[in-house]
Amino acid sequence: MKAVIKAVPKGTVTTPEGFFAGAVSAGINERAADKLDLAVLFSETPCVAAGVFTTSRLKGAPVQLTRQRLERGQVGAVVVNSGCSNSFTGEHGLVDAAEVASLVAEGIGIDPEEVLVASTGTIGVPLPMKKIRASVENIIMSRDGGHDLAKAMMTTDTMAKETAVSVKIGDSQFTIGGAAKGSGMIHPDMATLLCFLTTDAAVERGFLKDTLKKAVETSFNMVSVDGDTSPSDMVLLLANGMAGGEPITAGSEQADVFRQALEQVCVYLARLIAADGEGATRLVEVTVNGAASVSEARKAARAVVSSSLVKAAIHGADPNWGRVVAAVGRSGADMDEYKIDLFIGDIQVIRAGSHLKSGKRAVSQLLKGSEVNLRVNLNLGEVRATAWGCDLSEEYVAINSEYMT
């Protein structure tokens, strides 16, 4: 069966049928009082939903509440705020998160248990509930509210991150949309960042859960900005079935194309997050080929993309590729220094462990591009993995020295 996956121009999280969103400026972060910072995503029919959450032992109140509710049943809406993460806020934080959900449920007219909550921003500060109570009722939801929601999620992000793809398979059609935020506190092996994914496909719950987990592994979990992980991270996927048809299950003929389309959306958003890392001037893509196993390939790719020394060298367009090999060496992945190849863009600089007389100037020129591609071949097996990150600039330090004061 043939399928076509197409990007939807200006696609957002509300591109799939039946999804609505709206946002307001509630003044949660006093330093950015006019910024959109409180938003609601709503589906006109109840959704089957799945989530992936931070692996930190410290879990923000929204993460705790949303995990519980996801396990229980169907989902009608998600409320998100930026400016305050409502994490490390104790039992009071849980009470606040539940109240925010209830306010939204009341406005829409659904069960509060069907409302999920997400927050991002400063840790250890209570939500300004007065401001939120006064603002929730001002949110106006519409079919084209997705972009406002993406803007309301932003903290140090410099651009809204969103996309949608439409999928045609035989006679049927469905759409997947997504909005994400990220910038600092982004690191591999975690359900990093905030991301809301929507689809009008009908999807069976177990398959939805499994597919989301796999898509996150090859996208968001392969992104590193600074090695830190937030207690607030979550990726949610809501499927409202409005495209009709039988629910997609693990065995069904639409399963593979759904998985592929979801991964495409996730990788697109993951790349945007890497490119928009705090202070980043370049997207860095690291592909490791020839690994003996998936876990070895991922370890090696993530070690390179996370290396402060590699990141700083790329920032300075410094052709210091010994640092790339050193990062592979300390990653824990198996390597043989007499077998390794390294390409920077299209230029091979190392072959079987030997340095080629490649023009340093040409490499330095490549490192100045807005996207830098490093390809390592371990030549030990058949498996590959790709990771994304950014350069390390003086601006990163400046942003994070002055975040709160």
Add this chain to the structure above:
Amino acid sequence: MKAVIKAVPKGTVTTPEGFFAGAVSAGINERAADKLDLAVLFSETPCVAAGVFTTSRLKGAPVQLTRQRLERGQVGAVVVNSGCSNSFTGEHGLVDAAEVASLVAEGIGIDPEEVLVASTGTIGVPLPMKKIRASVENIIMSRDGGHDLAKAMMTTDTMAKETAVSVKIGDSQFTIGGAAKGSGMIHPDMATLLCFLTTDAAVERGFLKDTLKKAVETSFNMVSVDGDTSPSDMVLLLANGMAGGEPITAGSEQADVFRQALEQVCVYLARLIAADGEGATRLVEVTVNGAASVSEARKAARAVVSSSLVKAAIHGADPNWGRVVAAVGRSGADMDEYKIDLFIGDIQVIRAGSHLKSGKRAVSQLLKGSEVNLRVNLNLGEVRATAWGCDLSEEYVAINSEYMT
């Protein structure tokens, strides 16, 4: 039995009896042609020796050669250069490292197998053997050459790192000295950096090995500058027995005081390395108390000291202590957000998970000091660990963007 451990004023690696050192400027790094960059440490009687090495899969030629020779037997000298790490240099690198050792052995008149080799500097560049051949014979060794050796090891270090302590125990006396270098590519859980330790105590080989490993665990392995690990890291301990007496063994009455004195030297040097991290303006000391096990305490302390967000906040004297708790949360150590305490200097800012109304201004003032102390109490057990690091400054990025070009 009473023992006294005293710091020796202006102590160096050649303070213990029978050790000599000398250094020259061989012009190995063309950008710093006049800098001392080639040095030899020599003992007039053969030493029992032990070493701890990088955990990276990529091991520089000097690491490979020195490990082999240590396993074989006694040691007479160590030759060290900065400016080129002779790592990722293939079989040619091994030939070069062996030749450097032979040149030194010939000059001193000992067996080449008794000479250990260490290098630090750029990765993937061959040693300039012509310059080294021409310079080795110009090295003049003396009893007060320790300081020159410490200077010759420096790369981006801004100061020589060295110390010595004398130990009096009953009627006997011995001395331990040390010289270290570090600055970038420093991270926990590795035998980070270069460090040479010397003692005139007579020490049994098995005990020496075991004691060095333990001292490294609580000192150099608890230091993080930037999360990267070098393929060249090694810590060596040479004991020449010139203080006389029976060799100290695991059961002997001097064992504890030797262990304590060695740890004191290692912690002193580890703190200097942290304080002199690339671009650092502040030494950061993180102590985690109340952990359930040593490994949990270490994980938590290292996660805090390694966090880019914590490091940047300290650089900006930003009292954003939620980041400290977030780092503990993602460390993998067990934590209970309702039990945790946090002190910044003497000011308690969190008690049993609740934020105290501590003056943010006073905390910000503390964060501006040249040394910042963070104390976390997990209140889950009885174990503690301490880690050292530094702030993250714009200068770190500047140094590492332009290292090679």
